[in-house]
Amino acid sequence: MKAYAFDRASVLLVDDSVWMRVILRQMLKSLGFSRIQEAEGGDAALALIGSAPPDIVLVDWDMKPMDGLELTRRIRRLPGEARYVPVIMVSAYSTLGNVLAARNAGVNEFLVKPASPQTMYHHLVSVIERPRLFIEAPGYRGPDRRRRGASDEGTPRRRSTDHQPQQPQGPADRPLSQSEITAIMGGATALPVQPMEAGE
Amino acid sequence: MSAHTAPDGTSVRIVQPPNRLKGKVGRGSPTLPPTVPPTFRALVHASAAAYSRHLDDQLHALRALATGGGMAAVETIFTIAHQIRGEARTFGFGNVGSTAESLCAFIEAGGPGRTRGGAVVTLHVETMVTLKAACDARGEAAGAQPLLDGLARAVRHVLSPERA
Numbered sequence: 603m604k605a606y607a608f609d610r611a612s613v614l615l616v617d618d619s620v621w622m623r624v625i626l627r628q629m630l631k632s633l634g635f636s637r638i639q640e641a642e643g644g645d646a647a648l649a650l651i652g653s654a655p656p657d658i659v660l661v662d663w664d665m666k667p668m669d670g671l672e673l674t675r676r677i678r679r680l681p682g683e684a685r686y687v688p689v690i691m692v693s694a695y696s697t698l699g700n701v702l703a704a705r706n707a708g709v710n711e712f713l714v715k716p717a718s719p720q721t722m723y724h725h726l727v728s729v730i731e732r733p734r735l736f737i738e739a740p741g742y743r744g745p746d747r748r749r750r751g752a753s754d755e756g757t758p759r760r761r762s763t764d765h766q767p768q769q770p771q772g773p774a775d776r777p778l779s780q781s782e783i784t785a786i787m788g789g790a791t792a793l794p795v796q797p798m799e800a801g802e
Numbered sequence: 803m804s805a806h807t808a809p810d811g812t813s814v815r816i817v818q819p820p821n822r823l824k825g826k827v828g829r830g831s832p833t834l835p836p837t838v839p840p841t842f843r844a845l846v847h848a849s850a851a852a853y854s855r856h857l858d859d860q861l862h863a864l865r866a867l868a869t870g871g872g873m874a875a876v877e878t879i880f881t882i883a884h885q886i887r888g889e890a891r892t893f894g895f896g897n898v899g900s901t902a903e904s905l906c907a908f909i910e911a912g913g914p915g916r917t918r919g920g921a922v923v924t925l926h927v928e929t930m931v932t933l934k935a936a937c938d939a940r941g942e943a944a945g946a947q948p949l950l951d952g953l954a955r956a957v958r959h960v961l962s963p964e965r966a
Contacts, residue, residue, distance in 0.1 A: 604828070604829055604830060604831075605830050605831060605835055606827040606828060606829070606830030606831075607826065607827045607828050607830075608827055610826040610827060611823055611826045611827050619885055619888075619889070621853055621856060621885070621889045622885070622888060622889055624849055624853075625846065625889060625892050628842060628845035628846050628849070629842055631841075631845060632838050632839075632841040632842035632845055633838055657822055657823045657826060658823065664881075664884065683819065683820065683822075686817075686819035686820075688823065694884060694887055694888045694906075715887070715888035716887075716888055716889070716891045716892055716899065717892075719834060719838045719839055719842045720834050720839075723833075723834040723838070724834075727830070727832055729823065730821075730823055730824050730827060730830075731824070731832075733819070733821045733823075733824070735816050735817065735818055735819075736816070736817040736818075736819050737814065737815075737816060737817075738814065738815040738816075738817065739812070739813075739814040739815075740812050740813075746816070
């Protein structure tokens with residue numbers, strides 16, 4: 603099958619670790635990307651997005667003074683189409699609480715470090731082939747979290763009038779596998795029973 | 803675009819954003835092209851020597867912090883270990899990365915504040931130094947597992963002494 607023409611798309615890497623940027627840059631190059639911009643922090647990233655919006659943003663969680671969650675929230679509040687840009691968070695903080703925080707900040711996908719070309723490709727295919735509606739509500743701006751392909755019929759409503767918004771149930775402290783995280787990011791309200799191991 | 807107003811008066815807009823990305827990259831395989839992993843390994847290999855020197859500097863800093871920094875140094879130790887955890891494996895230092903992961907988990911569990919917690923932090927750092935030197939001399943070795951198992955026992959001994 604034909605390969606994606608990644609050389610036509612632009613990516614912004616945001617990470618304060620120069621070596622993590624090296625890893626991600628080489629990973630993107632091996633996939634065929636050539637238009638790769640880098641930023642050490644949130645302010646520089648917002649300036650780059652403001653001047654030339656990229657097609658994808660890869661964001662580290664743990665940055666100072668602006669962390670990846672805050673950067674994502676600010677991106678989602680930008681004027682114009684820049685706020686819709688797919689944001690993939692790359693982080694080793696992979697507990698349920700962390701993943702939910704990323705989801706609630708408006709992240710599209712969550713990639714667990716150490717990242718591999720396989721998992722990166724999987725997330726890129728997801729944002730290319732399964733784009734989500736964009737929700738603009740008083741408490742949330744970002745991708746629609748309703749389960750992909752599911753209808754609203756007979757499912758819990760996630761509206762401001764709901765009494766108990768559903769949150770995924772599961773152990774709070776242990777790191778989740780990539781497949782569990784993908785399920786949570788896709789709107790699951792419970793963790794898979796038999797998660798696949800990281801690196802699938 | 804559609805807009806909805808909830809009974810409490812709050813407004814929700816649901817937008818179908820343009821899929822600029824799809825428009826640019828077109829169609830592709832759902833699975834990773836087989837040429838990508840070897841290309842990635844070759845690109846990373848070209849930077850491995852420089853990363854190895856950087857890792858030596860990080861381990862040197864960790865050693866200084868672990869031996870003389872006290873509890874005030876724990877946050878900095880975690881930050882460095884967290885970076886090693888995310889980066890080392892990709893450059894061929896998987897055992898060092900696994901040890902850094904264990905150290906991060908130990909710090910997150912409050913280990914440094916427990917009895918002999920400082921010693922376990924130092925043990926992690928010295929293990930990383932040893933594994934890094936072994937990797938430099940002989941390449942990444944599978945024989946490191948007993949060392950990592952011993953480290954896990956030390957962690958359990960501090961965090962759950964009743965079960966160790």
